[in-house]
Each structure stands twice: as structure tokens, then as C-alpha cells.
Amino acid sequence: MDGLTIQEAAATTGWSPRMLRYIERAGLLELGRSPAGYRLYGPEQLQRLRTLRQLLARMNFGLAELGFALRLRRDPELRAAVNRWLDAAPERPAHVAPDDWLRWEQQKHQALIAAAHTTEMEIA
Amino acid sequence: MDGLTIQEAAATTGWSPRMLRYIERAGLLELGRSPAGYRLYGPEQLQRLRTLRQLLARMNFGLAELGFALRLRRDPELRAAVNRWLDAAPERPAHVAPDDWLRWEQQKHQALIAAAHTTEMEIA
DNA sequence: CGCACCTTGACAAAGTTTTGGTAACGTTGC
């Protein structure tokens, strides 16, 4: 049998089995199937899964966003529409502070940020 | 004064004032400001806002995704990383059913879908 | 056969985003 089962793949990639199914469903990974329908994870898929974790962690975005990127590259009409809109976009590059991009609204963590700030001051 | 105020802009675009501020914060729209700091919506911005609604409605995605698209086009490093990952992607185009893309998990609406189904049958 | 694994589908807890509201304070115009 050519490939690991989902549980083994989970063990070596750090994703949970649930997430592995989710990722497949998101269209981000294609898998072979055994005759009985078992997902088969080959070396290539395992590599991709590991890379995926780093990518998401380091560039700070999620599966949803990556899924949209994939959708963009696959659907020319969508790409065209999005580009058409963005082309009439802000001239000034990066008028938004870098961190604003990470998650638009820091609002979400007001309290936490305040707390972190306190901590920082204590650390400093 | 060159441009509508936020409330007027809301009235002619169909967005709520709250959302207009949100959109600006998301980096999707740049606005002029009056000396006192009031947002000024010119014809161009109004047009963009209207287009935006159609775009989101018709292509079925949200501000977050559009924001990511913008982030992609502005941040070459991000774009490179994403492309590198996607390039080793599924050969078969569109193996996912079209509707699967809209929102990956229909799961969310199980009950609603069931209800809708019932309705459909009654309609039919 | 029996045990441990797989499949899909559903439900739901947890976490985020989206959207609205409200408070405190400045501006515009009559």
C-alpha cells in the first residue's frame, strides 16, 4: 500500500486527523485513495503539509486565505474581477501600518493588548 | 467641501457608516479627510463602494478575502511564499465541486439546507 | 471473529470576524 493512513500522517505532520480532512476539503491538498476509500498520504503530501504549517505560522494567515488564493489562481473570471477592482486602488503603497495587516482590527484584543502592554513594561 | 460625509456616503452606497469605517480600516479604500478629520467620499470612492458590493455579492466572498488579495499584491514576499506552495498543487483543475468553494463546509447549514430542501420539494 | 482503524455526516464548543451600538468628545452651521 502506497502511503500513510490519516492517523500516521497526522502523527508525522502535526495536524490532527480532523484537520487533515478539513484541508483536503478546502481543496488545498489532493490525495490518493486506497481501493476501499482510505486517504493515502505519500511523501509529497506529507512534505506539503509540513510546509503548510510553517507558511501559515510565518506569514500569518489561515487556510481560508490560502484557499482564496487558490481559488483566485484557478478562476480567471474571479481573478479578473478582483484585479479590476484593486487596480483602481490606493496609489500610496502600504499606507497601513504593517501590523494593521495581520488582523485588521486590533480591537479584538483590546484587553489582552492592554495586559500585554502592562507586562511589557514590567519586563522592560 | 469636496466630498460627501460618511452618512451621505452610506445613504448612496448602501453600506452602513460602521461598515464604511471598517472598509477603510481594512485598507480597501483610501479617503481624503477634511481639515477637521472628517472622511470625505468623492465620486470615485462612491463608485468603488458600489462596485464593491456587487463584487462581493456576485463572486461570493468577503472583505477579508479581498483584503488578502490586496495584501498578496502588495507584499512580494508573501506572494512568493504562497505561489511556491500552490505551485506544487493539484494538477487536476477544479476537482472540487463549484459550490464547495463558496464556503468549504456546508456543514454550517445542515439544518437550514434540510429545511431548504423541504421547501424546494414543496415548491416543486 | 474481533479489534483497531478508516469513511462520512452531524452536532457543538471555542475562537474570530463582522456588524451594531454607545460613550466621550470635537465640528459645523444656524
Add this chain to the structure above:
DNA sequence: GCAACGTTACCAAAACTTTGTCAAGGTGCG
């Protein structure tokens, strides 16, 4: 000066996503 609007900041309801878990049933292998 007052009414009607603007600003930001914060809280919170609603909606959605992410992730876990469980049930019902199929597969693999000793």
C-alpha cells in the same frame, strides 16, 4: 449656544470558521 453631525474607542450580539467528538457503518489483519 444648540442641534446634528463627525471622530475614535470600547463593548457585545450575531455570524461564521475552526476544531473536536461521536455515531453508524465499512476495511484490514491476526
